[in-house]
Amino acid sequence: MGITERRLKEKEKVRTAILTTAWQMVKEEGWQSLSIRKIADAIEYSVPVIYDHFESKEAILVEFGNEGLRLLTKKIQQAREKFTDPVDQLRAMADAYWNFALKNKEYYQLMYGVGMACCEGKKYLDDKERFDYIVMESIKEAISKNKEPGSNICLKYHTFWSILHGLVSIKIMGNSPVSGELNKMVLDDAINGFIKNLG
Amino acid sequence: MGITERRLKEKEKVRTAILTTAWQMVKEEGWQSLSIRKIADAIEYSVPVIYDHFESKEAILVEFGNEGLRLLTKKIQQAREKFTDPVDQLRAMADAYWNFALKNKEYYQLMYGVGMACCEGKKYLDDKERFDYIVMESIKEAISKNKEPGSNICLKYHTFWSILHGLVSIKIMGNSPVSGELNKMVLDDAINGFIKNLG
DNA sequence: TTATATTTGCTAACGGTGTTAGGTAAAACG
DNA sequence: CGTTTTACCTAACACCGTTAGCAAATATAA
Numbered sequence: 001m002g003i004t005e006r007r008l009k010e011k012e013k014v015r016t017a018i019l020t021t022a023w024q025m026v027k028e029e030g031w032q033s034l035s036i037r038k039i040a041d042a043i044e045y046s047v048p049v050i051y052d053h054f055e056s057k058e059a060i061l062v063e064f065g066n067e068g069l070r071l072l073t074k075k076i077q078q079a080r081e082k083f084t085d086p087v088d089q090l091r092a093m094a095d096a097y098w099n100f101a102l103k104n105k106e107y108y109q110l111m112y113g114v115g116m117a118c119c120e121g122k123k124y125l126d127d128k129e130r131f132d133y134i135v136m137e138s139i140k141e142a143i144s145k146n147k148e149p150g151s152n153i154c155l156k157y158h159t160f161w162s163i164l165h166g167l168v169s170i171k172i173m174g175n176s177p178v179s180g181e182l183n184k185m186v187l188d189d190a191i192n193g194f195i196k197n198l199g
Numbered sequence: 200m201g202i203t204e205r206r207l208k209e210k211e212k213v214r215t216a217i218l219t220t221a222w223q224m225v226k227e228e229g230w231q232s233l234s235i236r237k238i239a240d241a242i243e244y245s246v247p248v249i250y251d252h253f254e255s256k257e258a259i260l261v262e263f264g265n266e267g268l269r270l271l272t273k274k275i276q277q278a279r280e281k282f283t284d285p286v287d288q289l290r291a292m293a294d295a296y297w298n299f300a301l302k303n304k305e306y307y308q309l310m311y312g313v314g315m316a317c318c319e320g321k322k323y324l325d326d327k328e329r330f331d332y333i334v335m336e337s338i339k340e341a342i343s344k345n346k347e348p349g350s351n352i353c354l355k356y357h358t359f360w361s362i363l364h365g366l367v368s369i370k371i372m373g374n375s376p377v378s379g380e381l382n383k384m385v386l387d388d389a390i391n392g393f394i395k396n397l398g
Numbered sequence: 399t400t401a402t403a404t405t406t407g408c409t410a411a412c413g414g415t416g417t418t419a420g421g422t423a424a425a426a427c428g
Numbered sequence: 429c430g431t432t433t434t435a436c437c438t439a440a441c442a443c444c445g446t447t448a449g450c451a452a453a454t455a456t457a458a
Contacts (some may be wrong), residue, residue: 007405007455036445046408048447057445113372115312158385159392166365173312186357189396193358197392206426206434235416245437247418256416405454415444425434 015053017043022060026106031116061110066127068107073131075100080134086141087195093135094164094191098184101168114169135160139198146199156198163190214252216242221259225305230315260309265326267306272330274299279333285340286394292334293363293390297383300367313368334359338397345398355397362389 021042025034036057040047054060079096083089101108109116136157143151167187220241224233235256239246253259278295282288300307308315335356342350366386 035443037443047445048409049407051446052406112368113314114368116314152384155381155384155388158381159389162365162369162385162389163362164365165369166361166363169311169313169368170361170364182354182357185351185354186361189354190358190361190393193392193396194389196395197388234414236414246416247438248436250417251435399458401456401458403454403456406452408451409449411448412446413444414446415442417441417443419440420438422437423435425432427432428430 011053014043014045014049018050018053018060019063023064023106026064031106031109064107065110068104068111069127069131071104071107072097072100072111073127073134076131076134080138086138086145087198089138090135090142090160090195091191093138094160094187097164098168098187102171105172108168109172112165112169114172132157142195142198151199156194160194163194210252213242213244213248217249217252217259218262222263225263230305230308263306264309267303267310268326268330270303270306271296271299271310272326272333275330275333279337285337285344286397288337289334289341289359289394290390292337293359293386296363297367297386301370304371307367308371311364311368313371331356341394341397350398355393359393362393 018039022034022039025038025042034057036050037047040050043049054063075096076093079092080089083092108114136153139156139160140153143153143156164187167183167190171183217238221233221238224237224241233256235249236246239249242248253262274295275292278291279288282291307313335352338355338359339352342352342355363386366382366389370382
């Protein structure tokens with residue numbers, strides 16, 4: 001069955017061609033200007049070929065969204081592993097989150113619908129539990145080390161994430177007239193407040 | 200010149216008809232499905248008539264964006280006026296922000312590009328200085344009342360806003376599986392942390 | 399090898415979008 | 429009344445996502 005195998009590999013090639021071309025376009029011109037027709041043009045196939053590999057344009061976006069979450073989760077994981085003290089871990093993860101979002105604006109936009117089309121209440125992010133788990137572990141430890149072990153971990157996690165997401169999405173939307181340096185200070189300031197409030 | 204005056208009033212009527220119809224559509228079906236053609240259809244004029252009143256679809260959106268900011272600023276102002284203690288003011292303004300965003304999801308989405316098309320780095324919000332000013336006043340007072348008068352007000356303001364925006368946009372995007380009650384707790388928790396960190 | 403079945407890729411269309419050029423009829427003005 | 433401005437429309441342009449249907453190339457079976 002060497003023939004059908006080669007066939008499958010050819011198909012996989014086209015599939016990855018679609019994805020890499022699409023990603024290149026997004027990086028160059030943003031999500032707005034990504035279109036099935038342009039992808040087809042770039043990979044020198046006709047439009048319906050795209051639909052042999054992806055059910056819809058949405059499906060392509062989901063692909064990228066999941067990839068983005070995978071990358072982010074990895075970064076967070078690595079940041080956490082660098083420290084043993086939970087508070088240090090939280091600071092490192094906040095930094096990693098911030099850096100990921102700004103270095104991978106396109107991923108972040110897609111993942112959380114910052115200035116995007118689509119994304120109407122749909123949750124791309126099925127694998128988000130892993131991300132949640134990693135951050136919550138540090139929060140749990142940080143709380144148990146302090147005097148207030150009765151705190152709601154889920155609540156604290158949510159607060160943590162909100163702070164990060166707010167900062168990042170304001171930055172990405174370009175609504176913030178302040179410099180990048182100040183933004184980093186804001187991040188540290190907000191995280192400090194969060195940590196102080198842990199116990 | 201009674202004739203030209205009546206003419207102008209007629210024109211104004213069409214203009215407001217466009218806006219009210221558009222707004223109704225958005226409330227019913229979301230920003231996604233708003234189209235020039237549907238508006239024209241609803242007000243029983245042909246498509247180009249819209250372009251006699253608005254330069255583009257974007258211009259209509261800007262109109263709503265500014266209206267949203269006006270409304271939000273008003274709510275924030277009113278919340279502030281209810282208290283004299285700056286910390287109470289901050290809490291009230293945070294509540295007002297939260298309530299506005301959830302009661303006026305469509306405005307908020309447009310203003311800050313939460314799950315929207317358009318909004319690529321453009322800043323609709325020219326009048327944002329007023330909003331900034333109102334919040335910063337309370338922060339300034341809260342800081343000067345505490346021991347740490349050297350704090351950067353602009354930084355603190357930004358932190359405050361980031362917390363609010365993060366919470367709101369996560370809620371609006373529907374990425375948060377937690378209940379509305381918990382969300383309110385998260386808001387209070389985050390604001391508590393912010394206030395503790397003020398001095 | 400030949401006949402059949404499957405896969406591959408295409409053209410062309412459907413219905414939708416924002417936007418605009420160009421024409422017509424009505425109204426306002428001198 | 430004639431002229432000019434205004435209001436309004438039809439029709440088109442250039443896109444978009446999506447799909448039906450067909451032709452050619454390939455793989456499978458007899």
